[in-house]
Structures are given as structure tokens and as C-alpha cells.
Amino acid sequence: MATEQVFHPGLDGVIAAKTDISYLDVENEQIVIRGYDLIELSKHVKYLDLVYLLMNDRLPTNIERDDLDQSLKDEYLVPNDVISILQMLPKQMDSMDALRTGISILSGFENELDDRSLEANRRKTIRLLAKVPTIVANSFRAKINKEVISPRKDLSYSANFLYMLTGQEPTPAETKVFDQTLMVYSEHEMPNSTFAARVIASTTSDIYGALTGAVSSLKGKLHGGANEAVMEMLLEARNVEGMEALIMKKLQNKHRIMGFGHRVYMKKMDPRATLMKEAVLDLVQEKGNKELYDMCVVGEEVMKQEKGLYPNLDYYAAPVYYLLGIPIELYTPIFLAARTIGICAHVIEQHANNRLFRPRVDYTGPRNLHP
Incomplete structure (x- = not known):
């Protein structure tokens, strides 16, 4: 008998x-990264510590972190x-299309492209982490x-x-906040882009190909592109009153409000958004523009009252990037750059214990037709 x-x-x-x-432990509001709470990590260690953790299953010593930092710098160009x-x-x-192209071209210069061993994949991960930020920045600079x-x-990874x-050259405060954004975007269990990368890797395709596929997935506004849409909405609203009016108008017209709701966080606020909300407040206190923070808070309150929806990471990461002076078109490419370590970790894991993804379908079309 066939299984239903x-x-x-x-x-x-x-x-x-x-x-x-x-693992996303929604009930306990934790994003678990190799046993650690991501938010706690973001408050006590730096992005490179998290990179090392994802690659090696443990946090580094000071010497190991310095060695990782040097390995990345050796591969920057x-x-x-x-x-x-x-x-x-x-x-x-589009900058995401340029990034996808850049990573794909970069694979042609990879001497270990078809070596799927653990150590080779780790070396390729270092090279990708080192070079993706350079591609993000210079593909956009070429465009303009x-x-x-x-x-x-001479700068730290995040400052560079x-x-x-x-x-x-960023200030120490700007570098600290930007480093936190890289951390909270670094890994998030099995979102669409990570799943896409694992599906590609399951064919035994290479790590560059898997990352290229992830870029295509992350481009969509239902996944990575939401942070850009959030900032465009804030700029359109212009002030607190405008923000409330704009959201109410969008709701009345049944338009989707970007930056709210999440397939996983349905009844609670994304803990990463809470951290970025604090970061926005820290930045506006240093730079001014308190109204931008107030606009975000009003938008959060309106959506909670009207729809019972809570902000996701993109909602508060967008104004953080804006206050740091980053062009809006680069918000999603930065997301991918930060997530490169998470995606590569999943590809490495997939290659180490592989089974080809091959789901079936629920066929709803006709049968028994004849020419």
C-alpha cells in the first residue's frame, strides 16, 4: 500500500x-548558534569570533582570532x-545581480574549486569571506x-x-554597530537562501555555485530585499505623522508592509530586531536624527495594534545602515556578505554528510489525455 x-x-x-x-528556538526567543545564543554573542564577541565558531564548532582564543583576521587580510584582493x-x-x-556575477566569475580563479574536502572547503570559505565585501563595494562603485x-x-574586518x-574611515562606535549587524545577519537556520544553497550543494556542486544560487534567492523582497524596502518607506513617510499615515494607507489598500512578520516569528518579535532597535537608538544619540528612531517606533506600534505583527530584523537594520551612510541599494548585498559564513557552513555540512534533495509533487493536472 502506498504511503499517503x-x-x-x-x-x-x-x-x-x-x-x-x-536552531531557532522561538518559544524561548533564542537563535542558537552551535550552542550559543546569537544575541548574547553579539553583545560580547565580534563577527570574526562568530566566523570562527561557525567554521570550527567553538569560539577562538585571542591568537586564533588574530590568525583568522590575518588569513582574511591575506585574501582581500x-x-x-x-x-x-x-x-x-x-x-x-541591480547590485545583487552584479554580486551574483562577481562571485560566479571569482570561481574561475579558484584552484580548489572541485575539491570538496573539509579543509579545502574551509580555505574557500576564507577566500569568499575576504573577497565578497570587496565585490559588494566595487561593483556598486563601478555602477556609479x-x-x-x-x-x-590596517583596519579590522568590519571597519574595512x-x-x-x-x-x-568609520569611528569605533560605527564599527561596533556595523559588526553587530554582520553578526545578526550571519546565520539563521534554514531560510530560503540557505536551503537553496544546500539543495545545490547536494548535487556535489561547488561552494561558489551554491553561494551564487543563494544570492539569487536573497534578492527577492520576501527574503533579503525587505531591508531596502523598509528604508524607502521611511524616506517616503518623512516624519512621525507621515509614518503612521503611510502605514494606515497601505493597510487600507491591502499592501504588504515590509519589515513586519516572519515565517518563524509569528507571535513574538524577532530578537535580532530588538538588538538593532537598540543600535538605532545608540546611533541617533551620536549622530542626531532622533525622529528616524521615533518613526520606527510609531510604525512598530501601529502594526502591532492593527495587524498583530512584530518587526523582523530588516525593519531596524535598515535605519542602522542609513545612519551609517551606506547607500540603500547595498543593504541586501551586505546581508549576503554577512550571511556568507552561514551559507558556507551549511554547504560544508551538506558535503560532509550528503543526500541529494529530490522531493515529489502533489500533481493536480489532468490524466489519460490522448493526441
């Missing part, structure tokens, strides 16, 4: 993989041919006809990334 098949739209509730990388191709891309090309900006090895994005 159950259809789960969007694969809701379907367990697709066993992993020891991360992107081949000139990659930069030249980025400069040839159409000016109207600005000169290539080279990475600075922010420097390349803005062209200005």
Missing part, C-alpha cells in the same frame, strides 16, 4: 536537514580581471562611475568593509 503523501505549502514545518549549526568585468556590467544592473576602492589591512562601502 502530505502537502506542506512552502514546506512549512518540514524538516529538511539535520544540523548542528543553528580580488583579481583585476574580476574588477574589470564588474566595470563592464550595465549601469542599470567611482574609482575602485582597495581594502585596508564599512570603509569600502562609504569611502570614509
